[in-house]
Amino acid sequence: MRLPFLRSAFPLLFTLLLAACGVTPPRQVSYDPEEFDSTTTHTRSFRASQAETCEAARRALLSQGYLVTAANGDLVAGRKSFQPANEVHVEVELRVVCARDSGGASTIAFASALQDRYSLKKVNNSASVGVGALGSLSLPFSSSDDALVKVASETLTEERFYDRFFALIDRFLVPEAVQSTPVAPPALPAPSTDTPLRSVPLSPSRG
Structure with missing residues (x-):
């Protein structure tokens, strides 16, 4: 029986047929750089509540000139513009x-930067000029305007970038208030009874 051979040869014949017709088969996108092997680049644990951690993150972004676009108890987002070259934004x-955190004693901050x-x-x-029933008539006059066109988008994965940001968050975290125990005033020493008390004679009253 030749059925197994025909089944294995069918994909090859189909590819050759597409190539002969001038049709390029769709190319599969490779995600090899995404290995999911690091859990420390975008995360950091802080011994603080959710609100305190996000507030420290908001202050860290503001201190570096970021425009904060969202801020609440569990999410903070900010945007900043750069111009590394004359025609690049x-x-x-x-x-x-x-x-x-699952233990309840700390908060995990997940940071992600999109460039x-x-x-x-x-x-x-x-x-173009409209001419009655003839419709629009294109004239040989043209003008050019400058416009910013998006050419790339990428998530930053450099560990040093996030290390510096998490260190800045740690600096803006308000330390817990140290509860001081009130100190009792020192007790007055008891009078000594070793020395006998002497009687003081009363002065005669004037009559």
Whole structure:
């Protein structure tokens, strides 16, 4: 029986047929860089509540010039713009999610930064004039405008970037107030009874 051979050869024949017709089969996207082997790059544990951790993250973003776009008890987001070159514009959006640890004594902060890259492009605009029943008539006059076009988007994965950010959050965490025990005033010493008391004669009263 030749059925197993035909079944194994069918995908190859189908690919050859597509190539002969000039049709390129869809290319599979590879996600090899995503290995899911690190749980420390984007996370850090703090001995504080959710609200305290997110508040420290908000202050850390504000101290570095980020525009805070969202802030509540468990989420903080901020955006900052950069211009590394004359015609290149970069925006970084940093989001922090604060989740209570299972033990209840600390909070885990999950941070993720998305970097969008824009490039300055020229957009040509042609002039057109409506002419009654003839419709629109294009004229040989054109103008060009500069516009920022998004050319790339990537999640930052550099460990040093997140290490510096988490260290800054730790600096803005308000330490717990130290409860001081009131100190009792020292007790007055008891009078000594070793020395006998002497009687003091009373002065005669004037009559």
